[in-house]
Amino acid sequence: MGTISACIFDLDGVVVDTAKYHYIAWKSIANELGFDFTEEDNERLKGVSRMTSLDILLSIGGVELDQETKLKLADKKNKNYLEYILRMTPDEILPGVKEFMNELKSNGVKIALGSASKNAMTILNQLELTNYFDVVVDGTHVSNAKPDPEVFLKGAELLNVLPSECVVFEDAEAGIEAAINGKMKCVGIGSPDVLGKANIVVPGFVGFSISQLNF
Template sequence: MIKACLFDLDGVIVDTAKYHYIAWKELASEMGFEFTLEHNERLKGVSRMASLDILLEIGGVTKSTEEKEELADRKNEHYRSFILQMKPDEILPGAKEFLTECKKNGIATALGSASKNAMTILERLELTKYFDAIIDGTNTTKAKPDPEVFLKGADALNVPPSTCVVFEDAEAGVEAAISAGMKCVGIGSPSILSKANMVVSGLNEIKLQDIIKLQ
């Protein structure tokens, strides 16, 4: 029996990709080179420090480890300045409705995100109350596809992993869910998320009764 739903944040609940791109673009501009949308494709699903290495490679810039830390912090400051202006109307279609449906039917909910800004984003979107547990980059050490974030979510909800369904938009996230022994609903392209039990374009295309069928 499904007892809990675990959600990734970016691409599932909200789309902050545009803010990441603008923040990286600003950082590149400060260093004297251009960062394009085409370049940005290389950063999808990549950690902040790995993304910075790609950015520096694109610009032909070499920095020390200490300088890289400072640049990563500066990028995050740019990003935070954007997300602090976010409003509830930026919630992706169907997300709030699906979370509400979970609550009404006694299904526990948790966020499972690598973002260290997850709490700030949820507060800006006024969604904090919809989650029984929030596991983010401030209390995890291993990146997806490692299952740590989802296993911690199940533990926080006090439910067995086998009773959880994960909602993910990235291939690494789907693999993390499978490694955790959980069912997974992919949000996005079936060709990229083929390992998921089910793939839909958004939470507006799915009902809780569809999840029960995954058992």
């Protein structure tokens, strides 16, 4: 396995599928403003900050709003989203994730979370996964969004390991680019068409083993 000391996981789409809740929350904002917002539209919001997501949403609907109104809408979207995630249960952890993390732990590999989500701790608590992570770096700790590598570099620093000893697990192109920019290895979770820049791409964690981290 070479010199891999730590694995850093993105949250949404890697550990758990919260994208559906983001989608429902954004869709209700769009409908309130008088236009529709499709799942295809939602793909454009993957890995993007809340305010940028709102700007994309408004451009789809051809709606222009002042900053104060935008802040209120972004806050409303987040409250909608929080209502959904506060009902989440551990059975929403994506298949194979826990088994893979247990394997990492038994092999002495450190585990960090590197997510843009400001609700990461809430989600981990709901999933009863908090104890799996040695370090959690989320949107409350960083100022630069992916593809900036800040969130991953901070994780490596807190784990006290070199970036070159880390493997990042990501489902978004911006996240893969962030890992590359941070000089880290990366595994894409999803489609090779989108995540082709990753060292390897797998559909998910079912059957995935530490032995596949031979880069």
